[in-house]
Amino acid sequence: MRHLRWPVMLVAGGAALVLPEFFVSAYRLGILALVATYAIASLAQNLLSGYADVPSLGNVTFFGLSAYATGSLVSLGHVPIALAAFLAILTAGGLGFVIGLPALRISGMHLAIVTLVLVFAGQEVMSQWDQHHNPSGVEVSSPAWLLQERGFYAAAVVLAVIAYLVVWNILRSRSGRAIKALSENPFAAAAIGIDPTRYRLQVFVVSGMLTGAAGIVFLYSTAHVNPATFSLDLSLAFLTMMILGGTRSLGGSLLGAVVIGLLPQVLDSFPTQLGNLRVQDLGPAIYALLLLLTLRFFPEGIWNAIVTRCVLRRETT
Amino acid sequence: MQDLLRTVTLGLGAGALDAMLAFGVVLVYRTTGVLNFAQAATGAFAAYAAFAVSQGRPLWLAVMAGLLVGAGLGAGSYAAVGRLQTRNYALSAAVATLAVSILIRQLISIFWGTTFGLFPDPFQSSGVSIGQGIIRYSVIAAIATAAFLALAIGALLRWTRHGTMIRALADNPTGAVLCGANPRRLFIGVWAAGGVLGAIAGMYVAQSGLSSPSFLDPYLIGALIAAVLGGLRSLTGTFFGAMGLEIARNLFLYYEPQHFGYDLTPYANTFVMVVLIAILVFAPRRWLGHGVERRI
Numbered sequence: 321m322r323h324l325r326w327p328v329m330l331v332a333g334g335a336a337l338v339l340p341e342f343f344v345s346a347y348r349l350g351i352l353a354l355v356a357t358y359a360i361a362s363l364a365q366n367l368l369s370g371y372a373d374v375p376s377l378g379n380v381t382f383f384g385l386s387a388y389a390t391g392s393l394v395s396l397g398h399v400p401i402a403l404a405a406f407l408a409i410l411t412a413g414g415l416g417f418v419i420g421l422p423a424l425r426i427s428g429m430h431l432a433i434v435t436l437v438l439v440f441a442g443q444e445v446m447s448q449w450d451q452h453h454n455p456s457g458v459e460v461s462s463p464a465w466l467l468q469e470r471g472f473y474a475a476a477v478v479l480a481v482i483a484y485l486v487v488w489n490i491l492r493s494r495s496g497r498a499i500k501a502l503s504e505n506p507f508a509a510a511a512i513g514i515d516p517t518r519y520r521l522q523v524f525v526v527s528g529m530l531t532g533a534a535g536i537v538f539l540y541s542t543a544h545v546n547p548a549t550f551s552l553d554l555s556l557a558f559l560t561m562m563i564l565g566g567t568r569s570l571g572g573s574l575l576g577a578v579v580i581g582l583l584p585q586v587l588d589s590f591p592t593q594l595g596n597l598r599v600q601d602l603g604p605a606i607y608a609l610l611l612l613l614t615l616r617f618f619p620e621g622i623w624n625a626i627v628t629r630c631v632l633r634r635e636t637t
Numbered sequence: 638m639q640d641l642l643r644t645v646t647l648g649l650g651a652g653a654l655d656a657m658l659a660f661g662v663v664l665v666y667r668t669t670g671v672l673n674f675a676q677a678a679t680g681a682f683a684a685y686a687a688f689a690v691s692q693g694r695p696l697w698l699a700v701m702a703g704l705l706v707g708a709g710l711g712a713g714s715y716a717a718v719g720r721l722q723t724r725n726y727a728l729s730a731a732v733a734t735l736a737v738s739i740l741i742r743q744l745i746s747i748f749w750g751t752t753f754g755l756f757p758d759p760f761q762s763s764g765v766s767i768g769q770g771i772i773r774y775s776v777i778a779a780i781a782t783a784a785f786l787a788l789a790i791g792a793l794l795r796w797t798r799h800g801t802m803i804r805a806l807a808d809n810p811t812g813a814v815l816c817g818a819n820p821r822r823l824f825i826g827v828w829a830a831g832g833v834l835g836a837i838a839g840m841y842v843a844q845s846g847l848s849s850p851s852f853l854d855p856y857l858i859g860a861l862i863a864a865v866l867g868g869l870r871s872l873t874g875t876f877f878g879a880m881g882l883e884i885a886r887n888l889f890l891y892y893e894p895q896h897f898g899y900d901l902t903p904y905a906n907t908f909v910m911v912v913l914i915a916i917l918v919f920a921p922r923r924w925l926g927h928g929v930e931r932r933i
Contacts, residue, residue, distance in 0.1 A: 375728040377735070422917035429672045429869065432731055433861045434913060436674070440858055441907040448903050556739065559732045567725060597747065605743040608736035612717055615733055619723040 333481040349473040350541060355581030356476035357537045360483040362561035362573040364530035367487050369559070370567040371496070372523040373503035374423060378435030379531050379558050381442035384550030386412040386532030387539035388446055391458030401463055409532045416528025417521060424517040439552050446547040457546035460539060476537050483530055488570060490526065499523055531558075553604045560611045566621025575623045580607055639768030644891045646767065648884035650776035651859070653783035656879035657838040658853070658860035660790060661711075661831035663867060663875050667807045668827045671730040672869075675714050677857035678738035678745075679832050680839030681850055683707035685749045687840055688756050688847055696757050703836045710741065711832020712825050719824060745850035756843035779841045786834065787876045803827060858906065859883060862913050882909065 361383060368376050386408040393404035419438055423431055450457055462472065490496045498519050501509040510516055539545055561580050566572025583603060590599045618625045658676050665673045687703030718733040760774035794800035803823055805813035814820060839853055846852070859882055866878030889908055894900050901908070 369728060370725075373725060373728075375731065377732075418914070422914055424918075426917055429666070429727055429731065430865050430917065432672060432728070433865050434910070434917065436861065437858055437906065437910045437913060441904075441910040444904060444906045552735070553739070556732070556735050560736075563729060563732060567723075567729075602743070604739050608739040608743075611736045612733055612740075615718075615721050615723060615729055619721060619729075 333477065336477050336481075346470065349470060351581070351585055353473045353476040353537070353541050355578055356473075356480040357534050357541060358557075358561060358577035358581045359480045359574050360534035360537070361531050361558050362565070362577045363483050363487045363570060364527040364534065365558045365562045366567065366570065366573045367490070367530070368523055368527035370562055370569075371491060371503065372499045372520065374520060374523065375429065375432040376419075376435045376524075376527070377432055377552070377555050377559070378419065378438035378442070379527070380550050380552070380555035381438050382412040382415060382528040382531035383535035383538065383554070383558075384442055384446060384545070384547070385415055386535035387545050387550075388449065388458055390536045391460050391539055391545065392449070392453065394460055395458065396453060405533075405536050408536060409529050412532025412535070413525045413529040416524040416526075419528075420521045420524030423520050423524065436552070439550075439555055443547045443550060446550065450547065457544055458539070459544045461543065462540055472540065476541070479533060479537060483533065484570060484574075486526075486530070491570075495519060495522060556604070556611075557607060560607045563611060564614050564622060566624035569621060569623050569627070571627070572621045572623030576621075579610070583607060640891070643767040643770050643772060644887045645884055646772050647776070648887035649780050649880055650772075650883075651856075651887070652863075652880035652883035653776075653779040654838050654841055654856050655859035655863050655883060656783045656876050657779075657786060657834050657841075658856055659863040659867070659875045659879055660786060660872060661834035662860055662864045663869060663872060664790065664827055664834075665831045666864070666869050668803055669715075669719060669824050670727060671718060671734065672727070673714065673734045673828075673831060674731060674857070675734045675738035675741060676831065676835045676860070677853040678741040678850070679707060679710045679714065680835030680837075680842075681853045682710055682741050682745055682839075683832070683836030684756060684839030684843040684853070685745055685752065685847060685850075687836070688752070688754055688843060689749065691757055696759060699757070700840060703840050704833050707832040707834075707836025707839070708829040709832070711828040711830070711835070714832070715825055715828035719828065742850040749847075752847060754847055755845070756840055756847065758844045775841065775844050782837065782841075783876065783879075786837070787872055790830075791872055799823065799826070858909070859886075862909060865913065866916070882912075885912070 365379050368374050389408035389411050390404045393399040394401055422434055498514045501514055502516055502519055506516055557580055561576030562573060564579060565576030587599055587603060592599055661676050662673055665671055683703045683706040686706040687699045690702040691699035714737050717737055718730050721729055723729040758775050762773055764771045764773035794804055802813060802818040806818055806820055806823060842853055862882055863875050863879035867874030886905055886909060890902050890905060894902055
């Protein structure tokens with residue numbers, strides 16, 4: 321089964337690229353592109369907080385910083401998109417490095433607090449940037465070669481597949497084994513010569529860069545972002561995708577992204593007004609509830625629960 | 638000189654509010670290993686409830702109602718997040734408290750979505766004048782309350798049977814249970830106490846206005862940083878951390894625009910984050926309590 325993984329991934333990616341062309345309207349393709357964006361962010365979150373066991377609540381800041389950097393470089397500095405995206409991803413990686421620095425000395429929940437403060441500081445910096453440079457928030461227009469929704473959807477899926485393969489490869493490399501060993505037992509890992517600080521920093525930088533890439537896709541899918549977009553709620557959405565699907569499972573990350581990405585569409589099909597409440601505003605509350613229910617009934621995530629059940633069934637037959 | 642005094646006193650006032658929230662966070666974290674991000678939302682809900690009761694009723698009744706609601710929400714949060722069975726307990730539980738805080742905020746906007754108002758101030762907004770400004774008596778009361786709470790919680794933990802049991806549970810859960818501690822009941826008590834502390838802070842802040850369900854959040858950031866400065870263990874460290882942090886922030890906001898060409902005052906949170914990272918990277922390790930994971 322293992323050796324089939326690559327072909328299966330490529331076929332699944334190809335199918336995800338081609339099939340919606342026939343069945344789905346352009347508007348829906350935009351939503352699927354958002355799901356692909358979330359998938360990248362969710363994979364990055366799982367690499368950092370799942371596999372490497374680093375509690376990060378601040379991934380949304382990598383996401384937002386990179387979107388802001390790209391948007392500003394393109395719209396204010398007239399830099400070509402590819403170069404702007406490259407610089408933005410590097411910046412997000414750099415921020416990951418800076419935030420990872422305290423991780424050299426502290427661990428656990430202290431770090432969670434640093435990353436939480438980062439979210440508020442990030443929003444503060446973005447809104448100051450807006451005040452001085454773009455009063456209406458960052459706006460971009462899609463380049464012609466993206467061919468609107470269809471081309472954009474294809475680009476998002478290709479990036480998501482690349483992100484999946486990057487994380488998958490990292491986890492199966494020397495670094496990946498070191499990361500897993502460190503999170504299982506840091507003392508034993510250090511005793512056999514694994515340098516905890518180096519690997520933790522590496523994971524922070526890689527996760528920052530991947531989340532940054534997702535941020536750029538997000539920028540072009542919404543065409544307009546402002547600091548309120550990158551609030552703690554979105555960070556919680558990334559964490560919910562990870563926990564809902566399954567911590568330490570790549571398939572789980574994808575499943576979580578699909579659930580959270582499609583939730584607003586499901587809400588749209590309900591009546592808009594429920595008493596004095598707008599149903600569309602309930603998104604965060606619903607995924608907060610989903611998160612609590614998942615933690616209570618499927619503590620290891622839905623994907624992991626399904627996989628475990630399948631394996632058990634195969635073993636018993 | 639008087640301006641300096643006023644800036645420092647205002648810093649102490651904000652620090653007192655941070656400290657009250659932070660005591661709840663530290664207490665809950667030390668005993669149950671959960672970092673409670675719902676502390677601010679709990680306090681905000683209690684403050685809204687107290688405000689609703691205060692309309693046309695005596696103040697003491699409103700305060701009692703606020704404290705009760707805070708305790709109830711604290712205990713309720715324990716029911717929601719306290720006994721999760723996950724591999725990475727610390728992160729899952731912390732994220733779960735974030736989810737709880739979103740739910741509580743949603744409830745606030747359902748119940749009191751359009752409510753704006755000032756929680757009654759027993760001192761009628763009067764105060765002492767220092768320099769060109771005035772320090773309200775309620776700010777001074779907040780400082781006194783925070784200091785009193787620090788001493789009272791310390792005394793309860795040190796000299797009462799339940800307090801000893803709580804400390805024992807934090808340090809050696811198995812041993813404590815063998816000595817007859819009932820972890821479930823004590824944990825519920827600690828979470829309820831956390832909620833009460835949140836409610837007190839919430840009602841103090843609400844004297845300057847109940848504006849939105851997240852009106853207590855700026856204080857939670859300060860509280861969490863103060864908790865880190867106290868190593869997430871020490872109440873004394875947390876108290877002085879909160880005071881030091883807010884004095885520094887107020888001095889920064891007061892003096893920075895006068896001495897630099899570029900106005901950095903909108904970057905107050907960023908300033909705090911940079912200071913926090915600098916402290917975490919450079920401070921001696923024993924200040925930080927080794928960042929040890931506490932978990933029962």
